[in-house]
Amino acid sequence: MFQFDAIIPWLSYLSQGTLMTLALAFFSASFGLLIAVMVNYLRQTGKLANVLAFYIDLFRGTPLLLQLSMMYYAIPRLISGVLNSVFGLEMMLQLSPFQAAIITFSLNSGAYVSEIIRAGMAAIPKGEIDAAKSLGVSKWHIFKDILLPVGLRNSFPSLINELITLIKESSIVSLIGLLDLMRRQQIVTAQTFLYFEPLLVVGIIYYTLVKLISFTGRLVERKWLYAYRT
Amino acid sequence: MLTVHNLSHAFEDVEVLKGIDLTIEKGTKTAIIGPSGSGKSTLLKCLNHLVIPTQGDIVYQGTPITQENVMRIRPHMAMVFQGFELFSHMTALKNVTYALEVVHQKSKEEAEKIALDALKEVGLEDKKDAYPMHLSGGQKQRVAIARALATKPEMILFDEPTSALDPEMVAEVLTVIEALKSKDVTILLVTHEIGFAKAMADRMIFMKEGEIIVDQPTSDFFQSDHPDLTQFLSKIYHA
Numbered sequence: 067m068f069q070f071d072a073i074i075p076w077l078s079y080l081s082q083g084t085l086m087t088l089a090l091a092f093f094s095a096s097f098g099l100l101i102a103v104m105v106n107y108l109r110q111t112g113k114l115a116n117v118l119a120f121y122i123d124l125f126r127g128t129p130l131l132l133q134l135s136m137m138y139y140a141i142p143r144l145i146s147g148v149l150n151s152v153f154g155l156e157m158m159l160q161l162s163p164f165q166a167a168i169i170t171f172s173l174n175s176g177a178y179v180s181e182i183i184r185a186g187m188a189a190i191p192k193g194e195i196d197a198a199k200s201l202g203v204s205k206w207h208i209f210k211d212i213l214l215p216v217g218l219r220n221s222f223p224s225l226i227n228e229l230i231t232l233i234k235e236s237s238i239v240s241l242i243g244l245l246d247l248m249r250r251q252q253i254v255t256a257q258t259f260l261y262f263e264p265l266l267v268v269g270i271i272y273y274t275l276v277k278l279i280s281f282t283g284r285l286v287e288r289k290w291l292y293a294y295r296t
Numbered sequence: 297m298l299t300v301h302n303l304s305h306a307f308e309d310v311e312v313l314k315g316i317d318l319t320i321e322k323g324t325k326t327a328i329i330g331p332s333g334s335g336k337s338t339l340l341k342c343l344n345h346l347v348i349p350t351q352g353d354i355v356y357q358g359t360p361i362t363q364e365n366v367m368r369i370r371p372h373m374a375m376v377f378q379g380f381e382l383f384s385h386m387t388a389l390k391n392v393t394y395a396l397e398v399v400h401q402k403s404k405e406e407a408e409k410i411a412l413d414a415l416k417e418v419g420l421e422d423k424k425d426a427y428p429m430h431l432s433g434g435q436k437q438r439v440a441i442a443r444a445l446a447t448k449p450e451m452i453l454f455d456e457p458t459s460a461l462d463p464e465m466v467a468e469v470l471t472v473i474e475a476l477k478s479k480d481v482t483i484l485l486v487t488h489e490i491g492f493a494k495a496m497a498d499r500m501i502f503m504k505e506g507e508i509i510v511d512q513p514t515s516d517f518f519q520s521d522h523p524d525l526t527q528f529l530s531k532i533y534h535a
Contacts, residue, residue, distance in 0.1 A: 191379075191381070196377070196381060197377060197382070197440075198395075200373075200374065201443070202368075202371035204399075211398070212385075216385050219385070295427075
C-alpha cells in the first residue's frame with residue numbers, strides 16, 4: 067500500500083526545504099519583532115497614531131496570500147510604472163521571491179506582534195510607570211528599561227505562537243516558486259506520483275520543528291524569563 | 297519651598313480637589329490626614345504632575361511646575377507609594393541604582409555604592425539581590441524608601457506608605473520613616489496612622505471632600521474643635 071522506499075532518495079531534497087522554511091520564519095519573525103517594537107515606541111510618544119492604526123488594520127484585514135501577491139507581482143510593477151511616467155526612468159523593478167516573502171511576512175507579522183506586545187505592556191501595573199516617572203526617568207528610558215523588557219516577557223508565549231504560525235503559514239511561498247518544504251513536496255509528488263508519503267514526511271518535519279520551538283520556549287520561560295516571579 | 301495656589305482637579309465631572317492653597321517650608325514635616333476620597337493622594341500626585349491639575353499653580357523653589365519642566369523637578373522630589381511600586385523585573389539593588397544611573401548620571405560603581413548605603417539605612421543590605429516578588433510587604437516598602445532616599449531628594453512625598461501592609465509590618469516601615477525626622481529633607485506624608493503622624497509631623501492638615509479643613513501645627517491640631525475633624529478622629533480612635 068505504501069511506497070516509502072520510493073521517496074527515500076528524495077529525503078535529502080525534502081529536508082533542504084527545512085532550511086528555507088526556517089530562514090523565512092527566522093528573518094520574518096526578527097524583522098516583524100523590530101517593526102512591532104518601533105510601532106509600540108511610536109505609540110507611546112503619541113506620534114503617527116493614525117498611520118500606525120492604518121498599517122495594523124491593513125495587514126490584519128487582508129489575506130496573507132493577497133499581500134504576498136501584491137508584494138511580488140503588483141507593487142514592483144506599480145513603482146516601475148510611476149518611476150517611468152513621472153521621472154522618465156526606464157527600469158523594471160523586480161523582487162526575488164525570497165525578498166518579497168521576507169518583506170511581506172515581516173510586515174504582516176509586525177502588525178500582529180505589535181498588538182501582542184501592546185497587550186504585554188498593558189499588563190504592567192501603572193504604578194510601576196508612575197514610580198519611574200516620579201523619579202524623573204524619561205519616556206525613552208521607561209520604554210526601553212521597563213515597558214519593553216517586561217512587555218516582551220509578558221508576551222513571550224504569544225510571541226512563540228507567532229513564530230510557530232510563521233513556520234506554517236510561510237508555506238504559501240510555494241505559490242511564488244520558492245523552494246520551501248511544501249514546494250519541494252509538490253515537486254516530489256510530481257516526480258513520483260506519490261501523495262501520502264512525501265506529505266507525511268513533510269508533516270513530520272513541520273511537527274518536529276514546532277515541537278522543538280515550543281519545547282525551547284517553555285525552557286526559556288522556566289529557566290530565565292520568569293525567575294523574578296516564582 | 298513649595299507653594300500651591302488655587303489647585304483644583306476633576307476626574308470627569310467629579311471635583312476631587314477644590315481650590316487648594318498650601319505652602320510647605322523647607323525641612324518641615326507635614327502630615328495630611330482625612331477620610332478616603334478626600335483628595336489627599338491626588339494632591340500629592342498633582343505636586344509632581346503624575347496627575348495633571350485642571351487648574352491652579354504649583355511653584356517649587358521659585359519655579360512654576362509645568363508639563364515642560366516637571367522632568368527637571370521630579371529628581372528632587374521623590375515619592376513613596378501605597379503599593380510600593382518597585383520595578384518587578386529588577387533586584388532590590390537595581391531598583392535603587394536605576395534612577396541614579398539613568399537620571400542622576402552616576403556610574404554603575406558609584407550608583408551601587410550609594411544604593412548599598414541606602415539599603416543599609418533601611419536594614420536591607422542582605423536582600424540586595426532579591427527580586428520584589430521574594431520580599432515581604434514591609435521589605436518592599438523599605439526598598440522603595442531606599443530608592444527614594446538614594447537620590448538625595450530635597451523633598452519626599454509619602455502616599456499612605458503603610459496602608460497596604462499587614463499590621464505586623466507597619467512598625468518596621470514607620471521606624472525607617474521616623475529616622476528622617478531629624479534630617480533636612482522636607483516631608484509631606486499622607487497617612488492613616490494618626491499616632492505616627494502626631495509623632496513625626498510638626499504640622500498637620502485635615503482634608504475633606506477636596507478641601508483643606510484644618511491646617512495647624514501638630515501641637516494645636518489635636519486641640520481643634522472643628523466638628524469634621526473631631527468626628528473623623530473619633531471614628532479612628534473607636535475603630
